[in-house]
Structures are given as structure tokens and as C-alpha cells.
Amino acid sequence: MEPVYFDHNATTPVDDAVLEAMLPYFQQEFGNASSRHGYGLSARRAIDKARKQVADAVGVQPVQVIFTSGGSEANNLFIRGATDSLKPGNLYISAIEHPCVLKPAQALSRRSCDAWAMHQLAVNASGQVDLEAAGDAMQNHKPGLVAVMLANNETGVIQDVASVAELARSHGAYIHTDAIQGLGKIPVDFSELKVHAMTLSAHKIYGPKGAAALIVDKRLLLKPLIYGGGHENGLRSGTENVPAIVGFGVACELAQARMAETAQHVSLLRNQLEKGLIGMGAVIFGSAAARIPNTCYFALPNIEGDTLVVKLDKAGFAVAAGAACSSVNPGQSHVLNAMQVDPMLARCAVRVSLGRSNTLEQIDDFLRTTQRIVAELKQTSSLSF
Ligand SMILES: Cc1ncc(COP(=O)(O)O)c(C=O)c1O
Numbered sequence: 001m002e003p004v005y006f007d008h009n010a011t012t013p014v015d016d017a018v019l020e021a022m023l024p025y026f027q028q029e030f031g032n033a034s035s036r037h038g039y040g041l042s043a044r045r046a047i048d049k050a051r052k053q054v055a056d057a058v059g060v061q062p063v064q065v066i067f068t069s070g071g072s073e074a075n076n077l078f079i080r081g082a083t084d085s086l087k088p089g090n091l092y093i094s095a096i097e098h099p100c101v102l103k104p105a106q107a108l109s110r111r112s113c114d115a116w117a118m119h120q121l122a123v124n125a126s127g128q129v130d131l132e133a134a135g136d137a138m139q140n141h142k143p144g145l146v147a148v149m150l151a152n153n154e155t156g157v158i159q160d161v162a163s164v165a166e167l168a169r170s171h172g173a174y175i176h177t178d179a180i181q182g183l184g185k186i187p188v189d190f191s192e193l194k195v196h197a198m199t200l201s202a203h204k205i206y207g208p209k210g211a212a213a214l215i216v217d218k219r220l221l222l223k224p225l226i227y228g229g230g231h232e233n234g235l236r237s238g239t240e241n242v243p244a245i246v247g248f249g250v251a252c253e254l255a256q257a258r259m260a261e262t263a264q265h266v267s268l269l270r271n272q273l274e275k276g277l278i279g280m281g282a283v284i285f286g287s288a289a290a291r292i293p294n295t296c297y298f299a300l301p302n303i304e305g306d307t308l309v310v311k312l313d314k315a316g317f318a319v320a321a322g323a324a325c326s327s328v329n330p331g332q333s334h335v336l337n338a339m340q341v342d343p344m345l346a347r348c349a350v351r352v353s354l355g356r357s358n359t360l361e362q363i364d365d366f367l368r369t370t371q372r373i374v375a376e377l378k379q380t381s382s383l384s385f
Pocket residue numbers: 009010069070071072073075098100149151152153178180181201202203210212325
């Protein structure tokens with residue numbers, strides 16, 4: 001039997017309709033979109049169509065979409081590209097950003113020739129940015145740039161991006177949101193969030209890996225990370241990955257069309273899951289806050305997360321341990337750290353992130369399996385860290 005996939009915040013399978021739309025662009029329609037002949041024009045038309053599909057998903061004009069090789073590149077493009085074109089000042093990021101926002105911001109603040117100073121916006125115990133503390137901090141050190149993610153990849157907690165944006169704008173700062181984990185799970189509207197830039201990625205919404213976008217307001221000045229032939233309005237050179245971009249466009253359309261139905265389905269499953277886990281004594285991180293409907297981040301006290309993940313994998317369930325999106329760098333989750341979770345409990349963190357094809361039977365099986373594993377672990381007393 002195929003293992004049950006409960007790790008949709010890490011990545012999702014490519015939808016059949018997405019794959020079907022992509023396939024012609026590998027062979028028959030393989031042209032370079034910069035070429036003037038028929039092959040090139042066909043590739044250009046395909047990119048234009050995808051640009052409109054992506055733009056429509058978040059309520060912007062196609063010209064505002066800059067395609068990149070992934071969400072990581074788009075986030076780096078914002079941090080590096082905006083700081084390079086503005087007068088140096090204060091860069092604020094939330095303490096729970098994905099490493100592809102956190103690390104370029106840290107790198108920037110370490111470069112002595114740059115006068116950019118990085119500040120982290122604290123979160124409360126539920127994982128939400130503390131707006132009052134953010135307001136106070138920005139009074140003391142006026143922001144030039146601000147980045148606050150829409151939904152956290154570990155906890156699923158949704159941020160009040162529009163309020164942070166108002167705060168940032170009141171100081172004349174530019175604001176970015178990484179909306180990768182929000183797209184397709186909750187409504188995402190560029191204007192309503194009041195941001196100047198937003199990152200989206202295809203592979204979290206049943207699209208292919210290697211396609212993403214930075215959405216920009218025309219008032220935001222950016223310098224490219226990659227110079228060359230001047231693709232994407234000069235902001236991201238490199239021959240376009242046409243099949244992946246086509247897939248991204250279709251995935252955006254599907255995500256919009258299916259959002260309400262999927263949200264209802266996965267919420268039902270998550271409620272059942274969390275009821276069962278709480279019955280086993282689990283702590284659910286971020287459950288007091290609004291969350292994207294598919295994510296459950298829990299800890300069973302004294303059951304190490306990594307151990308549980310490996311045992312669940314053997315038993316046929318693919319889930320993630322804490323700091324799962326960066327599990328190439330295992331260690332304590334900086335998100336739980338920012339939420340001031342006891343480090344002993346943080347070591348027990350496990351993330352289940354549900355998707356459209358999961359079922360209630362899978363949840364029930366998972367709960368039974370987890371209960372059995374926990375009982376075995378307790379018996380063999382491999383509980384002490
Ligand atoms: C919130 C968030 N930002 C950025 C990324 C990176 O995106 P990508 O995998 O497209 O580079 C991810 C996923 O890994 C993510 O969950």
C-alpha cells in the first residue's frame with residue numbers, strides 16, 4: 001500500500017490537469033519565448049496566459065508578476081533587490097519567517113558596507129506578530145522595508161498582514177508578504193493585504209517545483225539578482241521555464257476554483273485529528289489563533305518528534321518533524337522558539353499538513369497508529385532525551 005501523504009506544506013503532487021497542460025511544452029512546443037519565429041511566439045503566448053492566471057489569483061495586473069525559479073528566489077529578490085535600490089535604513093522581518101527571508105536579511109545586516117539594520121518582529125504565544133510591540137519598535141527605529149509572511153509553514157498561523165502593512169506605510173516603508181502557504185488555502189488579495197510585494201510558489205498548490213513569482217507594486221523599485229538578457233522586465237534574466245510556468249498558471253486557476261471545497265474538507269479532517277491527538281495528551285501549537293485549515297502542528301510530551309516521524313514513516317504515514325520546511329538543517333524550530341515554547345516540548349513537534357485527497361479513514365488510521373507507537377515507545381522507555 002502507498003504511504004499516506006500528510007506533508008502538503010512541504011510540497012504537493014502535480015495535479016493531472018496541470019501535468020496535461022505542461023506536457024506539450026517539453027517537446028512539440030519547446031520554443032524559446034524570446035525567439036521571433038512560430039515556436040518562440042507559441043511559448044510567449046503560453047507565458048502570457050500563465051501570467052494572467054497567476055495575476056488573477058491575487059487580483060493584480062499581469063505586468064506585476066515576475067516569474068522566478070522558486071519561492072526562495074522570489075523572497076531573496078525582494079530582500080536583496082529592494083534594499084539595493086533604497087536608501088539604507090531599518091529592515092523589519094517577523095521572527096517566524098521562512099529561512100529564505102530570514103537568511104538574506106541576516107546576511108545583509110552583516111555586510112559592513114550596508115547600513116541596513118535588521119530587526120525581528122516578536123510573536124505572541126499563539127505565533128501571531130505582536131502589533132503593539134511592532135508599533136513601538138517602529139516608532140524607535142523607522143522602518144524602510146518590512147516582511148511579514150501571510151501563513152506560517154510550521155504552525156499554519158495566519159498573520160494580520162494588512163495591519164502590519166498600515167503600520168509600515170504610516171512610516172513610508174515598503175512591505176512584502178510571503179503568501180506561499182496562504183495561496184489556495186485562504187483568500188489572498190494583493191490590494192486587501194495592502195502590500196507592495198508578495199511571493200507565491202507553484203509546488204504548494206499542486207503545481208510543479210521550480211516555478212514561482214514575486215508580485216510587485218509598480219512603485220516598488222527593485223534591482224535584479226540575476227542579470228542577463230533582460231527577461232521579466234529586466235528583473236529576472238534567464239530563458240523562461242515554459243512548462244513549469246504554464247503549470248503554475250493552471251495550478252493557480254485550480255486553486256481558486258477548489259479553495260472553498262478543499263478548505264471545508266481539510267478542516268473537517270483536522271478537527272477529527274486534533275480531537276484524537278488532544279485525547280492522547282497532545283499540545284496543538286497556534287490553535288488559539290486563526291490558522292490555514294490544513295495544518296496541525298502538535299507535540300506529544302516526552303515523545304521526540306524525530307523518533308515519531310521515523311516510526312510513522314515505517315508505519316506508512318509521511319509527516320514532518322519541527323522546522324520541517326528546513327529539515328536539511330535539523331535543529332530546534334525558530335518558530336517555536338519565537339513563540340517561547342519550552343525547548344523540551346519543542347523537540348516533540350510534529351506537523352501534519354493535509355491535502356485534497358486525504359480522507360477521514362486515513363485520519364482514524366493515523367490516530368490508531370500514533371497511539372500504538374506511543375504505547376510501544378513508553379514501554380521500551382526510550383522516552384528520556
Ligand atoms: C512560507 C514559505 N516560504 C518559502 C518557501 C520556499 O519556496 P520554494 O520551495 O518554492 O523555494 C516555502 C517552502 O519551502 C515556504 O513554506
